Amino acid sequence: MGLIASSDIFDALVLVADPWVIAFVFMGSVIGMVFGAAPGLTAPSAIALFLPVTYAMGPTTSMALLMGIYCSGYFAGSIPAILINTPGTPSAAATALDGFAMARAGESDRALSTAIICSFIGGLFSLLLLMTIAPVLAKVALSFTSVEYFSFALIGIVCVAGISRGSMIKGLAAALIGILVSTVGLDPVSGVGRFMFGEPNLMAGIPTISALIGLFAIGQMLLLSKEGVDEQVILPMQKPASQSAVLLDIWRNRWLTFKSAVIGSLIGVLPGTGPAIASWVSYSDALRTAKPDDKFGKGEIKGVISCEVSNNAVTGGALVPLLTLGIPGDPVTAILIGALMIQGVHTGPFLISQNGSLFMSILMLLFVSNVFMVIIGLSARRMAAKVLKIPSGIMVPTICMMAAAGAFSIHNNAFDVRLVLIFGVLGYLMIRFGFPTAPAVLGIVLGPILEQNLRNALTVSNMDFTVFVTRPVSAVSLAVTAFLLYLWIVPRKGSGGSEGDA
Amino acid sequence: MFTRRMLIAASACVLSFGTSASIASAQDYPTKPIQMIVPFGQGGATDQVARLIAAPLEEKLDASIVIVNQPGAGGAVGLSNLARMPADGYTIGIGSDSTLGARPMMSDTGYDSESFDMIARVVEIPSGIAVRADSPYQSLNDLVEAMKTETLTYSGSGVASGPHLAAAVFLAEQGVEATFVNSNSNQEGMVKLLSGEVDFLTGGGSNFPPMFDEDGNGDIRVLGLAAEDRWPFMPNVPTYKEQGFDYLRSQWFGLVAPAGSPDEAIETISNAVAQLVEDPEFQERLKEFYFNPAYLGPKQMRERIEAEKKGIRPVLDKIGLLAK
Numbered sequence: 001m002g003l004i005a006s007s008d009i010f011d012a013l014v015l016v017a018d019p020w021v022i023a024f025v026f027m028g029s030v031i032g033m034v035f036g037a038a039p040g041l042t043a044p045s046a047i048a049l050f051l052p053v054t055y056a057m058g059p060t061t062s063m064a065l066l067m068g069i070y071c072s073g074y075f076a077g078s079i080p081a082i083l084i085n086t087p088g089t090p091s092a093a094a095t096a097l098d099g100f101a102m103a104r105a106g107e108s109d110r111a112l113s114t115a116i117i118c119s120f121i122g123g124l125f126s127l128l129l130l131m132t133i134a135p136v137l138a139k140v141a142l143s144f145t146s147v148e149y150f151s152f153a154l155i156g157i158v159c160v161a162g163i164s165r166g167s168m169i170k171g172l173a174a175a176l177i178g179i180l181v182s183t184v185g186l187d188p189v190s191g192v193g194r195f196m197f198g199e200p201n202l203m204a205g206i207p208t209i210s211a212l213i214g215l216f217a218i219g220q221m222l223l224l225s226k227e228g229v230d231e232q233v234i235l236p237m238q239k240p241a242s243q244s245a246v247l248l249d250i251w252r253n254r255w256l257t258f259k260s261a262v263i264g265s266l267i268g269v270l271p272g273t274g275p276a277i278a279s280w281v282s283y284s285d286a287l288r289t290a291k292p293d294d295k296f297g298k299g300e301i302k303g304v305i306s307c308e309v310s311n312n313a314v315t316g317g318a319l320v321p322l323l324t325l326g327i328p329g330d331p332v333t334a335i336l337i338g339a340l341m342i343q344g345v346h347t348g349p350f351l352i353s354q355n356g357s358l359f360m361s362i363l364m365l366l367f368v369s370n371v372f373m374v375i376i377g378l379s380a381r382r383m384a385a386k387v388l389k390i391p392s393g394i395m396v397p398t399i400c401m402m403a404a405a406g407a408f409s410i411h412n413n414a415f416d417v418r419l420v421l422i423f424g425v426l427g428y429l430m431i432r433f434g435f436p437t438a439p440a441v442l443g444i445v446l447g448p449i450l451e452q453n454l455r456n457a458l459t460v461s462n463m464d465f466t467v468f469v470t471r472p473v474s475a476v477s478l479a480v481t482a483f484l485l486y487l488w489i490v491p492r493k494g495s496g497g498s499e500g501d502a
Numbered sequence: 503m504f505t506r507r508m509l510i511a512a513s514a515c516v517l518s519f520g521t522s523a524s525i526a527s528a529q530d531y532p533t534k535p536i537q538m539i540v541p542f543g544q545g546g547a548t549d550q551v552a553r554l555i556a557a558p559l560e561e562k563l564d565a566s567i568v569i570v571n572q573p574g575a576g577g578a579v580g581l582s583n584l585a586r587m588p589a590d591g592y593t594i595g596i597g598s599d600s601t602l603g604a605r606p607m608m609s610d611t612g613y614d615s616e617s618f619d620m621i622a623r624v625v626e627i628p629s630g631i632a633v634r635a636d637s638p639y640q641s642l643n644d645l646v647e648a649m650k651t652e653t654l655t656y657s658g659s660g661v662a663s664g665p666h667l668a669a670a671v672f673l674a675e676q677g678v679e680a681t682f683v684n685s686n687s688n689q690e691g692m693v694k695l696l697s698g699e700v701d702f703l704t705g706g707g708s709n710f711p712p713m714f715d716e717d718g719n720g721d722i723r724v725l726g727l728a729a730e731d732r733w734p735f736m737p738n739v740p741t742y743k744e745q746g747f748d749y750l751r752s753q754w755f756g757l758v759a760p761a762g763s764p765d766e767a768i769e770t771i772s773n774a775v776a777q778l779v780e781d782p783e784f785q786e787r788l789k790e791f792y793f794n795p796a797y798l799g800p801k802q803m804r805e806r807i808e809a810e811k812k813g814i815r816p817v818l819d820k821i822g823l824l825a826k
Contacts, residue, residue, distance in 0.1 A: 145699035186575045189684045200582040200612035204574020412570045456683050
């Protein structure tokens with residue numbers, strides 16, 4: 001059977017051409033831009049906060065809003081990264097290295113314009129990948145069993161090693177905290193209650209969104225209210241940059257751009273990874289191939305290109321496993337599963353064949369979102385910096401209020417608000433003691449996938465562990481896992497020994 | 503706790519301003535909006551039942567109905583919250599054979615069937631078993647015979663869900679066993695069936711028709727449906743009885759209220775539902791979701807639950823899920 005009929009494409013066009021839908025993409029792009037640019041607020045937290053708003057919308061309008069937030073949110077973290085060396089999102093951390101150095105040399109406009117256009121290129125590339133590969137992968141996906149899903153999820157969890165730039169031990173600890181949190185509630189395989197302390201509300205486990213809002217939004221807000229007003233960084237007069245010069249920069253580095261787009265897309269496809277890993281991997285690859293006269297870390301445009309192309313290439317890539325397997329490719333897509341379920345759309349191998357027009361409209365929305373991202377980004381890149389100047393006294397209570405309202409509306413249950421508070425304190429403590437919060441979220445999302453599929457696979461095979469190596473796709477995944485571990489851990493032994501992980 | 507009560511009270515107040523004017527003193531119940539708790543998420547079968555019944559029920563009762571989804575733990579979270587709500591007739595919920603019967607026996611859910619007053623059973627779906635289209639098993643008999651000599655695996659929407667128990671009880675009656683592989687939804691179970699991970703799938707009949715095209719071609723074969731007569735939506739599928747198995751099993755959904763709710767409220771709603779399921783327009787809507795209207799009054803619904811509990815206890819014990 002043909003997966004996508006031409007009528008689906010036409011239906012999708014009709015759905016997306018609705019002015020309301022376009023308005024929602026625009027609104028999403030603005031929201032994403034603001035959330036991405038404000039330090040401590042990330043694209044995942046924006047999506048989590050606005051998810052309840054989509055309950056009352058149709059599938060197309062709700063996807064329009066969320067895709068808009070998704071694309072702009074992933075880009076906008078670079079604005080504060082370049083302007084004040086404070087990445088708005090974890091994925092922009094690598095951008096800050098060269099971007100801020102450029103701003104100090106008065107080239108912030110060039111850095112920002114490059115970041116915007118590179119994000120656009122990355123987004124488009126991954127969209128193309130989603131369009132061509134996703135329907136094929138959807139068919140392949142039907143041959144995957146719990147064995148393969150487990151191995152895929154394992155790759156995701158190993159990426160903790162990649163994220164943990166500071167201390168690998170703390171990164172792993174954070175991931176394990178996440179996995180521990182995911183075990184609360186009724187055990188999904190045999191229905192036994194775990195860590196419930198007689199609280200019926202914990203039977204369902206800890207909702208990822210509550211944990212996420214707490215760990216990211218509240219944790220950061222607590223931190224902000226403690227540190228008080230940020231010190232002002234005085235930058236020299238900024239030179240305006242011409243767009244043609246920026247395009248020429250990118251054309252000179254077209255091979256790097258292409259490579260970064262491929263890296264970003266593929267990392268996006270891996271379940272449970274995300275833009276942060278993609279940007280670091282691309283950056284390290286750019287470093288690996290640097291020429292002697294490149295000034296990485298001191299304002300090299302290639303640093304900005306590699307990070308920005310790849311962290312936005314993640315968007316389309318991450319949607320591949322979501323739309324074809326029902327497995328999230330990154331934290332945002334993990335939340336998108338909930339958004340689709342609310343609309344009565346079940347993610348899984350049937351999504352594309354049963355909802356062809358929805359799939360096509362998601363592709364189109366992603367394209368429209370990328371266009372809006374460039375328009376809004378380029379026209380408002382100077383104004384965006386003003387978001388950073390919102391005083392903490394106004395920002396902190398506003399965000400806390402929104403977080404509480406968002407948490408309540410997930411299940412109409414006040415218990416979730418208390419959970420958000422608890423996770424906020426946990427998130428604050430983790431940040432204070434240098435534990436990254438991203439691996440914890442990775443753990444919460446991937447924990448159940450790992451556990452259920454491991455147990456299901458072993459149930460089917462009568463506790464025979466060899467199924468994981470005798471099934472070819474799984475064997476390859478495990479080999480990739482081992483290779484990644486080698487890549488990330490072994491070189492560190494030589495250079496990182498003096499810092500000490502103890 | 504305070505926050506939830508206050509918010510619900512606040513929202514009820516706001517809503518009642520809108521409707522109280524229209525409701526005159528002609529009747530004593532209802533005089534304010536009714537809250538309907540759905541213990542599963544939006545989009546599932548339970549939620550569909552709630553949304554199907556809420557709109558026409560609003561008209562019949564002349565009061566607005568607010569649907570509140572509280573998903574989690576196979577319905578246990580929403581129902582245990584419902585059990586602790588005030589029994590004033592203005593809070594009701596959707597219960598089913600498995601959430602009211604088997605679920606509380608499996609773990610400490612904070613409620614059991616005694617925590618509720620039954621209002622009315624609304625719809626039912628026959629249970630069935632399906633295999634892949636290329637499976638060697640052509641009939642239920644083939645499947646049962648195969649299980650006598652080898653260990654087969656099957657899946658369904660969650661541990662101790664209605665479909666899981668439907669198959670477990672059937673297998674227990676035949677004296678055979680199979681390994682259950684958990685899925686979080688019927689859709690996930692279907693993936694496991696199609697990928698060859700499991701040998702058969704147990705599910706409510708409403709999950710099967712969408713798997714076939716207009717000519718009846720599909721990647722699965724439904725071996726049987728455990729209804730009295732052939733199911734109108736799949737007339738080619740034989741019943742269990744036709745294949746020599748005296749087994750009837752359906753998943754059903756009904757309305758419940760916290761125990762001790764006023765009789766007047768329960769009668770009013772129950773009678774409204776009884777009239778509704780006779781309404782051809784409502785029946786037409788049920789058809790779109792492959793539901794069969796299946797009204798039972800409060801007394802009969804309670805009897806069904808008690809019979810269900812009695813029957814399911816030894817099976818739960820046998821498959822190791824009985825906690826108390």
